[in-house]
Amino acid sequence: MAGTLDGKRVAIIATNGVEQAELEQPRQAVDRAGARSTLISLSTDPIQAMNSDINKGDTFTPDTAISDVSADDFDALVLPGGTINADQLRQSGDVVAFVQAIVAAGKPVGAICHAPWTLVEADLVRGRTLTSYPSLRTDIRNAGGEAVDEEVVVDRGLVTSRTPDDLDAFCSTIVEEFAEGAHDVRGAGATAQA
Numbered sequence: 157m158a159g160t161l162d163g164k165r166v167a168i169i170a171t172n173g174v175e176q177a178e179l180e181q182p183r184q185a186v187d188r189a190g191a192r193s194t195l196i197s198l199s200t201d202p203i204q205a206m207n208s209d210i211n212k213g214d215t216f217t218p219d220t221a222i223s224d225v226s227a228d229d230f231d232a233l234v235l236p237g238g239t240i241n242a243d244q245l246r247q248s249g250d251v252v253a254f255v256q257a258i259v260a261a262g263k264p265v266g267a268i269c270h271a272p273w274t275l276v277e278a279d280l281v282r283g284r285t286l287t288s289y290p291s292l293r294t295d296i297r298n299a300g301g302e303a304v305d306e307e308v309v310v311d312r313g314l315v316t317s318r319t320p321d322d323l324d325a326f327c328s329t330i331v332e333e334f335a336e337g338a339h340d341v342r343g344a345g346a347t348a349q350a
Contacts, residue, residue: 198248
């Protein structure tokens with residue numbers, strides 16, 4: 157796996173309430189594979205990670221704020237879960253626009269647990285099959301996507317998983333998809349094609 161992602165730049169977007177394992181393990185996986193990951197948040201203030209949404213974990217200092225980056229700066233994107241994290245990110249116009257630009261360029265995205273909320277908000281699940289934490293599946297269907305209950309799902313460069321229990325499969329799959337590079341996004345919804 158080492159060297160698989162040499163030269164790739166991976167954006168990871170998270171804020172307060174991010175599920176710690178879903179931030180740390182994918183970041184370690186892409187970094188070990190040779191990528192250069194960048195932790196992006198709503199600001200550069202430290203963010204509080206959580207374990208199982210209710211127990212405080214570690215704090216992490218973002219490398220940069222979403223307002224200071226462009227999708228052009230990155231080759232792939234990781235969206236960790238955590239209920240509070242995902243709910244805050246989907247309310248940020250900057251985050252939604254960034255995610256839309258990444259997908260429109262065909263760049264691969266990994267989203268786990270509650271992270272697909274941001275994809276729903278960005279109108280990026282229409283016509284796609286994905287998985288998520290169980291409570292999001294109605295939102296995915298209402299946004300025109302097909303929600304399934306599987307460990308990991310790949311649809312045209314979009315990698316999704318359900319919970320921290322799926323992290324091993326999620327991490328190995330995002331490394332594979334990120335190594336493939338840009339994907340054909342035709343049929344991925346009107347926003348992604350714009």
